[in-house]
Amino acid sequence: MPTPILTIRNLSAIFQNENGGLHALDNITFNVRAREFVCVLGPSGSGKTTLLRILAGLIPLTSGSFTFGHGEQPSIGMVFQQATLMPWRTVTENIKLPLEVKKIYEATARKKANEMVELVGLQGFEDSLPRDLSGGMAQRVAIARALIHDPDLLLLDEPFASLDALTRERMWTELSRIWQARQKTVIMVTHSINESLFLADRVLVLTQRPGKIKMDMAVDLPRPRNDDIRYTSHFGKLARKLRAAIE
Numbered sequence: 001m002p003t004p005i006l007t008i009r010n011l012s013a014i015f016q017n018e019n020g021g022l023h024a025l026d027n028i029t030f031n032v033r034a035r036e037f038v039c040v041l042g043p044s045g046s047g048k049t050t051l052l053r054i055l056a057g058l059i060p061l062t063s064g065s066f067t068f069g070h071g072e073q074p075s076i077g078m079v080f081q082q083a084t085l086m087p088w089r090t091v092t093e094n095i096k097l098p099l100e101v102k103k104i105y106e107a108t109a110r111k112k113a114n115e116m117v118e119l120v121g122l123q124g125f126e127d128s129l130p131r132d133l134s135g136g137m138a139q140r141v142a143i144a145r146a147l148i149h150d151p152d153l154l155l156l157d158e159p160f161a162s163l164d165a166l167t168r169e170r171m172w173t174e175l176s177r178i179w180q181a182r183q184k185t186v187i188m189v190t191h192s193i194n195e196s197l198f199l200a201d202r203v204l205v206l207t208q209r210p211g212k213i214k215m216d217m218a219v220d221l222p223r224p225r226n227d228d229i230r231y232t233s234h235f236g237k238l239a240r241k242l243r244a245a246i247e
């Protein structure tokens with residue numbers, strides 16, 4: 001069994017307010033292994049976004065700890081619910097933004113951006129502006145932007161929540177393919193049981209606030225997964241287990 005690249009121990013988060021603090025996460029403990037795809041499922045307000053923001057180093061934790069494999073902060077790519085693209089920049093210019101920030105040589109950045117355009121299937125839209133993209137295409141730009149600096153860990157916060165059902169299902173296949181091609185470790189927050197079962201190796205279910213881990217379930221469905229898997233009895237059995245844990 002590969003060693004964990006992320007170890008989270010008794011992590012709690014309390015936001016200070018006038019009523020003595022809002023308890024968002026309580027005593028969260030789990031490990032993530034290299035190249036594992038973990039989904040976090042839970043009701044609104046259970047602290048899912050807070051967990052990702054803590055892991056990304058955007059906000060502090062209140063108690064407990066999290067440590068990465070070799071003790072160093074890994075590089076992280078993050079994708080939010082909305083694509084948050086810069087409206088005046090083209091697809092390619094949005095995708096290569098992280099490399100510009102790192103002051104990577106322009107020709108290198110452009111070459112990498114072109115590779116990413118291909119990876120997420122946006123050939124022909126390199127020079128389009130965000131306003132001319134569909135929701136699914138904009139999210140693919142956001143995923144490409146998150147992957148371009150080859151992060152060790154990809155954090156996805158309900159990246160497909162604003163998409164229609166069909167586009168969303170197409171994005172699952174895309175993301176699965178990208179995850180397998182790039183061998184990334186992924187933690188993805190979602191509201192959708194089907195989405196988590198289609199994508200994940202493991203699903204964590206959080207309780208209502210303060211979020212605690214209610215279930216840590218392995219998804220032992222064969223890969224590659226396609227649409228048909230959703231109609232198998234094992235898929236149905238896992239879905240029922242998750243549904244029961246959420247309620």
Ligand code: ADP
Binds near residue numbers: 015
């Ligand atoms: P989820 O993503 O599961 O819907 P969040 O992590 O966004 O939940 O929020 C968990 C709880 O923490 C909510 O009650 C939310 O209002 C609160 N919260 C989130 N961020 C902050 C903040 N920066 N300051 C105060 N309260 C916050």
Ligand code: MG
Binds near residue numbers: 048049050
């Ligand atoms: Mg959230």
